[in-house]
Amino acid sequence: MKALGLVAARAPTGFTTSFHEPKQKPxxxxxxxxxxxxxxxxVQEQAKTAxxxxxYKPGVFDDFFLNLFRNKLVQEVGWDSQRPGxxxxxxxxxxxxxxxxxxxxxxxxxxxxxxxxxxxxxxxxYKIFIAPLxxxxxxxxxxxxxxxxxxxxxxxxxxxxxxELPDGTLCSSGVFVERCKYLEExxxxxxxxxxxxxxxQTFFKDHMGVPLLxxxxxADYSCQFKFGVLAPPHEDDSVLKEPCxxxxxxxxxxxxxxxxxxxxxxxxx
Numbered sequence: 001m002k003a004l005g006l007v008a009a010r011a012p013t014g015f016t017t018s019f020h021e022p023k024q025k026p027x028x029x030x031x032x033x034x035x036x037x038x039x040x041x042x043v044q045e046q047a048k049t050a051x052x053x054x055x056y057k058p059g060v061f062d063d064f065f066l067n068l069f070r071n072k073l074v075q076e077v078g079w080d081s082q083r084p085g086x087x088x089x090x091x092x093x094x095x096x097x098x099x100x101x102x103x104x105x106x107x108x109x110x111x112x113x114x115x116x117x118x119x120x121x122x123x124x125x126y127k128i129f130i131a132p133l134x135x136x137x138x139x140x141x142x143x144x145x146x147x148x149x150x151x152x153x154x155x156x157x158x159x160x161x162x163x164e165l166p167d168g169t170l171c172s173s174g175v176f177v178e179r180c181k182y183l184e185e186x187x188x189x190x191x192x193x194x195x196x197x198x199x200x201q202t203f204f205k206d207h208m209g210v211p212l213l214x215x216x217x218x219a220d221y222s223c224q225f226k227f228g229v230l231a232p233p234h235e236d237d238s239v240l241k242e243p244c245x246x247x248x249x250x251x252x253x254x255x256x257x258x259x260x261x262x263x264x265x266x267x268x269x
Contacts, residue, residue: 062153069154072116076109090185093195103194107234110199115207123207131209137165139210140173140228147225148175155223156181163226175225183221188248192216193239201231218242 066089073092074080077099081091100106115123131139148160155177163174183192197214204212204227211230216223216239231237 059153061150065150065153068117069113072113075116076113086181086185093186093191094188097188097191097195100194103190106194107198107202110195111203111207114199114203127207127209136210136228137171137173139208140171143204143208143210144173144175144225144227147227154182156184163224163229165228166230171228173227175227177223177225179221180216180223183216183218183223187245189218189242189245190248192218193242197239198234205231215239218245 066086070080070089070092073089073096077092077096079092079095081088081095083091096109097106100109126139130142133139144160148158152158156179158175158177160172161174161176162170162172165171165173180192182196186192193216197216201212201214204210210227213226213229213231214223215226234240
């Protein structure tokens with residue numbers, strides 16, 4: 001769920017971080033670190049992973065965006081968590097995921113939440129007047145910049161980058177999320193796919209006239225947005241072949257209530 005504003009905005013400046021080699025004893029092994037041949041490099045990678053969650057500095061409007069998004073989710077789900085902040089948001093998202101009888105139900109509900117964030121006339125005007133400009137490239141670049149500017153509270157540090165469009169040209173209509181906070185906190189491939197990837201692709205294409213392909217990487221939790229690139233049909237998307245994460249809380253719940261089914265298959269399929 002990656003868009004919370006449709007105002008023309010300048011491209012955000014790059015996000016830079018600095019890491020310092022730990023001088024004390026090395027950190028314990030982190031399951032998300034990539035093994036390196038050099039032990040010193042391994043320690044450095046572990047140190048980077050350990051501070052990733054604290055990299056993003058909350059912005060002035062972050063609480064507003066979080067509360068707005070959460071309120072729309074609560075209206076759709078009919079339930080709210082007692083926990084404050086981002087932790088409570090993830091609990092509401094989990095309830096949305098478990099509420100739908102099918103994955104299609106969950107995707108449709110998530111699209112309704114995204115639509116509720118905008119005045120209806122604004123989406124229609126954008127689709128009619130902005131989306132066709134420059135054969136779609138202008139609209140794609142605009143939403144890429146607004147996404148990078150307004151959604152870091154949800155996804156974590158991200159930046160606009162260039163992606164290849166179907167006509168073979170390069171366009172600065174991509175957004176690269178360094179390590180998606182939404183995936184990392186939900187710990188669930190199914191939640192990523194059914195409450196974020198598929199609904200967001202559908203929302204931009206159907207309600208704003210901008211094709212979008214999202215490519216989450218479940219190995220390092222990064223994600224590449226490609227505005228202006230048409231996503232394949234859900235049933236043909238290779239992301240459905242991704243196995244359920246070992247740390248997925250929904251899979252753990254299913255193990256306790258469904259002993260005779262294949263619980264290694266994520267609820268997304």
